[in-house]
Structure formats: structure tokens, C-alpha cells
Amino acid sequence: xxxxxxxxxxxxxxxxxxDLASKGWSWQPGLLPEALLTALRNEIQALDADAVLAPxxxxxxxxxxxxxxxxxxxxxxxxxxxxxxxxFADWAEGWRESLNRALLLGLFEFEACYAVYPEGGFYxxxxxxxxxxxxxxxxxxxxxxxxxxxxxxxxxxxWPEGAAASDAPAACIVPEGGGVVFMLSETIPHEVQPxxxxxxxxxxxxxxxPAIDGRAIPID
Ligand code: OGA
Ligand code: MN
Numbered sequence: 338x339x340x341x342x343x344x345x346x347x348x349x350x351x352x353x354x355x356d357l358a359s360k361g362w363s364w365q366p367g368l369l370p371e372a373l374l375t376a377l378r379n380e381i382q383a384l385d386a387d388a389v390l391a392p393x394x395x396x397x398x399x400x401x402x403x404x405x406x407x408x409x410x411x412x413x414x415x416x417x418x419x420x421x422x423x424x425f426a427d428w429a430e431g432w433r434e435s436l437n438r439a440l441l442l443g444l445f446e447f448e449a450c451y452a453v454y455p456e457g458g459f460y461x462x463x464x465x466x467x468x469x470x471x472x473x474x475x476x477x478x479x480x481x482x483x484x485x486x487x488x489x490x491x492x493x494x495x496w497p498e499g500a501a502a503s504d505a506p507a508a509c510i511v512p513e514g515g516g517v518v519f520m521l522s523e524t525i526p527h528e529v530q531p532x533x534x535x536x537x538x539x540x541x542x543x544x545x546x547p548a549i550d551g552r553a554i555p556i557d
Pocket of ligand 1 (some may be wrong): 394452460473478493512527528529538540
């Protein structure tokens with residue numbers, strides 16, 4: 338049984354909202370509540386040991402391919418199948434509501450997957466939302482690692498909106514457990530540098546309400 342979570346949207350919300358509005362990304366060390374971090378870490382490690390996670394693809398459904406020259410990760414989608422996943426969904430829902438209040442983004446639905454990078458795993462520079470489809474609006478990455486240091490590799494490199502790969506990055510983030518990155522999915526290029534250890538995390542995205550014939554689908 339997981340203890341009730343402290344409410345989100347304390348002083349951190351102001352920082353995240355301000356960062357997203359001004360630069361399009363935000364790094365928040367130690368944001369995930371400790372009990373939730375432990376529960377999710379135990380679950381991802383158990384799933385990985387049972388080889389439940391599958392190699393991740395790139396591209397949209399119709400162009401799905403497993404291309405290890407771009408990405409080397411194992412993933413499994415979160416489905417609310419355990420108390421840890423339900424608690425995580427509640428935590429993410431708190432952030433959805435807070436970000437909508439602060440930034441009027443109209444974030445509507447959330448999806449997330451566990452992601453394990455094996456030794457030597459990486460993810461080349463990319464955007465999370467594909468051109469021509471306004472699907473993913475805000476991305477989050479939640480790190481579940483233990484005792485991670487710069488020497489372990491696997492850093493997340495983030496560039497400012499519009500920056501070329503040859504431009505200086507905005508940040509190089511060490512994926513410490515409990516840290517959370519927020520990024521605007523359509524504009525912030527990022528990559529995962531090769532890791533020298535198993536690297537555990539959750540990648541998630543909020544989408545807006547998909548419109549049909551230009552009209553939002555009623556919620557009820
Ligand atoms: C992704 C991603 C970054 C990370 O899954 O799209 O960019 O640090 N992950 O794991
Ligand atoms: Mn990404």
C-alpha cells in the first residue's frame with residue numbers, strides 16, 4: 338500500500354510554469370515523492386528482470402520501426418495495472434490540472450511508458466511530437482535511478498527551441514532518481530547520451546483533446 342501523496346502544485350509549480358513559458362523546459366530534482374519513487378523503481382526493475390519490456394520503435398504507428406541506430410531502449414506502456422502505476426497516474430493528474438491552470442494549455446490525456454536503457458543504450462536527438470500532428474504537447478521524463486553520477490553517462494542533453502545540433506545545448510541533465518524533466522514536446526530538441534549502466538525512467542506525454550471536424554469531443 339502506498340502512502341497518500343503530498344499535493345502537487347506547491348512552490349514547484351510556479352518554477353515549472355515559469356520555466357515552460359520562458360524557455361520551454363524545466364528540470365526539477367527530487368520532485369517525485371520518495372514512496373512513489375521506490376514503488377516505481379521496484380516495479381520497473383522487476384519487469385525488466387522478467388524481460389517484459391520490448392525494444393522501442395520510433396515514428397508514428399504507420400511507420401513504426403525498431404531502429405537501433407537512433408534509439409536503444411526497452412519500453413512497456415503503463416496501464417494502471419499496479420498500485421504504483423495508479424499512484425503515478427494520480428500524481429501526473431495533479432500536474433495536468435496545475436499546468437492547465439497556470440498555463441491554459443488544455444492538456445487532456447496522459448500516456449506514459451517505463452523505459453530501460455541497457456548498457457550502451459541511447460536516444461539520438463529528436464522532438465517528441467511529430468510534425469503535422471498536434472498530439473503531444475508537454476512531455477515529462479521521471480528518473481528512477483539510484484546513486485547516479487555524471488560518470489555513469491546517460492545524460493539528457495536539452496537544446497533551446499530552434500537550436501541546431503551543432504549549437505550549444507541549454508543543459509546536460511544527470512538522471513538522478515526522483516528528478517523530473519518537463520519539455521514542450523513540439524519545440525525542445527533533446528537526446529540521451531550513451532549510458533554505461535542500466536538506466537531506469539518513465540517517459541510520458543500529455544495530449545490535447547483530439548478534435549474531430551474542428552470540434553472538441555465533449556468530455557461527458
Ligand atoms: C523519450 C526521451 C529522455 C530520457 O523517451 O522520448 O527523450 O532522459 N527520454 O530518458
Ligand atoms: Mn524524447
